[in-house]
Amino acid sequence: MGILIDKNTRVLVQGITGREGSLQTGQMIDFGTNIVGGVTPGKGGSFVHERPVFDSVNEALKETDANASVIFVPPQFATDSIFEAIDNGIELIVCITEGIPIHDMMRVWPYLKTSSARLLGPNCPGITTPSASKIGIMPNQIHKPGNIGVVSRSGTLTYEIVDMLSKNDIGQSTSVGIGGDPVNGTSFVDILELFEDDPETHGVVMVGEIGGTAEEESIEFIKQMSKPVISYIVGVFAPPGKTMGHAGAIISMGVGTALEKIQAFEKAGISVAKSPSDIVQLVKNSL
Amino acid sequence: MKLYEYAAKEIFSKYDIPIPGSSLVSDADGAEESARKMGEVVIKAQVLTGGRGKAGGIARASSPEDAKSNAKRILGMSIKGFPVKKVLIEEYREPIKEMYLGITIDRKKKCPVIMASPQGGIDIEEIAKNSPENITMVHIHPLTGIHEYQARMLANSLDRDKARELIDIIKKLYRVFIDNDCQLVEINPLARTKDGIIALDGKMVIDDNALFRQDFSEEETGSLEEAARKNGMSYVGLDGEIGCIVNGAGLAMATLDMIKQYGGTPANFMDVRAGANAQQVKTALEIVSSNKNVKAIIINIFGGLTKCDEVAKGIIEIFPEIKIPLVVRLSGTNELEGRAMLGKYGIHMASSTEEAAKGVVGLGHSN
Structure with a gap:
């Protein structure tokens, strides 16, 4: 079963005619995702991977019954696409775009809160429920159905961990990337709550990194969870004041070091893995 | 992207936030000439790092000759690995009181936060550690912008006698923050002088992701x-x-x-x-x-x-x-x-x- 998406999720691709949008649409279709169409202003009436392209989300919804969207729009236009999806009642919006100005995301956040939409990302790899649906860009071949939920701020590190879990015969209920930006739509706690309520999920792997306090904010909730949570936090070596690739991965004003986070987790009695292979071991021990 | 003090102050000046008269020079003769026009001056190393004062990168000079020799010394310095290529020659303004005013982004609340402290001239981290009760923090809703009462609250926490002037500066600094896609904008110290409130230092960090719509050109460093x-x-x-x-x-x-x-x-x-x-x-x-x-x-x-x-x-x-x-x-x-x-x-x-x-x-x- 997993969380947020299933076989019935009907996905619209915003930015479907772009290089990445069209490539990833093909990959999602191969995975089994129900892609119902796409949107690119000015390209309405054309087709990508045999899926109809519309000029707007509004027009797409007249012809399709999409309830989720994935955004592959360049950063200067991406928040406009998010607003368009919110205004048209899309329930789940997954924003892959990296490089959106933080002031734009600050304006999206309070608007999002007045709607019932959920935004995953931006700057995230998306969400995958093996054997059901994938919205985003995670490689198709790494997943294996099972009972471990994965939630992470990273992209490729998530792939490495999911791949390693699968190769060790530990399947996943759902894998979620919440994104590497400082202002994002969905937090660790939001996803942990969903995993806690999902009968298919028996344990969770949570991958954090330097910057901000999103990891620490999840500690109180993890302590109340009935399911084991294995955490892994990267960036121990990171010098202060430098952005480590992700816009959100920066130790600023002394806040957000990996060591601080690791110590806070250990103090709360939450398992912290030392390496990807250690995650596998800790997951095996916890089940 | 970090801005130099002089660049931040140029922007302040465009928004009518008071700054001292100044000129930017890259050699000691230029410093001497500027000081001759200005009288008592402060010579400030322009580097993209903090701790200039402690490193000796800031000096007061009461004569053009004094300005020249200090500029010469500072222009030969390297502060935390940053060579000093330019100095700002600024009219000296005697502070009666030094305050702190800054705006940054609160990642947890996902909105701008304005920080004010009647105690300035030292790092905000230090104030936060030693006397957090001195810092007033006000969160701003990104869709409405700053309200008058919020600016008043901050101004009163800084200096009740000068509230009107401070409200004006706080509102202008918020505009600077929004218009320039700042991650941080800081005036430290914001000084009360006999001629009014004035920004004696300026710091700005621009969101790299927003540079496509901002007019800042990065200097080539060859790094x-x-x-x-x-x-x-x-x-x-x-x-x-x-x-x-x-x-x-x-x-x-x-x-x-x-x-x-x-x-x-x-x-x-x-x-x-x-x-x-x-x-x-x-x-x-x-x-x-x-x-x-x-x-x-x-x-x-x-x-x-x-x-x-x-x-x-x-x-x-x-x-x-x-x-x-x-x-x-x-x-x-x-x-x-x-x-x-x-x-x-x-x-x-x-x-x-x-x-x-x-x-x-x-x-x-x-x-």
Whole structure:
């Protein structure tokens, strides 16, 4: 079963005619995702991977019954696409775009809160429920159905961990990337709550990194969870004041070091893995 | 992107936030000439780092000759590794009181926060640690902007007698913050003088993601960070001996942590970003190997958008020129093609981040 998406999720691709949008649409279709169409202003009436392209989300919804969207729009236009999806009642919006100005995301956040939409990302790899649906860009071949939920701020590190879990015969209920930006739509706690309520999920792997306090904010909730949570936090070596690739991965004003986070987790009695292979071991021990 | 004090103050001035009269000079004669027009001046090193005062990068001068000799001394300095190329010559203003005013982004609340303290002239981190009760913080709703009552509250916490002037400055600084896509804007100290309230220092950090719509040009420094950025990659120099090239920020941080666990020290962080092509991989190798401390290089790729055969192509193009041992890990999209291409060159291959990290530390030690 997993969380947020299933076989019935009907996905619209915003930015479907772009290089990445069209490539990833093909990959999602191969995975089994129900892609119902796409949107690119000015390209309405054309087709990508045999899926109809519309000029707007509004027009797409007249012809399709999409309830989720994935955004592959360049950063200067991406928040406009998010607003368009919110205004048209899309329930789940997954924003892959990296490089959106933080002031734009600050304006999206309070608007999002007045709607019932959920935004995953931006700057995230998306969400995958093996054997059901994938919205985003995670490689198709790494997943294996099972009972471990994965939630992470990273992209490729998530792939490495999911791949390693699968190769060790530990399947996943759902894998979620919440994104590497400082202002994002969905937090660790939001996803942990969903995993806690999902009968298919028996344990969770949570991958954090330097910057901000999103990891620490999840500690109180993890302590109340009935399911084991294995955490892994990267960036121990990171010098202060430098952005480590992700816009959100920066130790600023002394806040957000990996060591601080690791110590806070250990103090709360939450398992912290030392390496990807250690995650596998800790997951095996916890089940 | 950080702005120099003089650049931040130019922006303040456009928004009618009072600043002292000044001129920017790059030689001691210029300093002398400016001081002759201004009278008593302060000479301030223009560098993109804090702690100038403690390092001796700020001096007061009461005569043009004094200004000249101080400017000469400061222009020869290097502060925390930043050479001083320019100094700001500024009219001296006697502060009656030094305050702090800053605006940044509260990541937890996802909105701007204005911070004010009647105690200024020292780092906000220090005020927060020693006398947090002195800091007034007001969160601003991004969709409404700052309300009059919020500005009044902040102004009253700074200096009740000068509230009207301060309300005006606070509202203008909020405009500076919004219009320029700031991550941080700071006036420290914001001084009360006999002629009114004035910004004696200025600091601005602009969101790199917003530079496409802002008119700031970055000065060329010739650094490896800059070379990487121009090629769509992200590089941070560190002081170890293992060069690192990884796709994805999280995986890159994990790789560096693993190198440390196996007893090595990373020479750099490098994220080649998703979808890197052969040319970018080649450039990445050029950048990383140009650091003379590098004894071995790890290339760690988990291909999603990035294709392993493209990565292999980039490596092969430059491999013969690089005299540094390499460990390459290729997983994900087109991994078999990529590995097969590298097979004939005798490059050390690894199948996981941990194996690659262990391997590269071993090579580093034996090289």
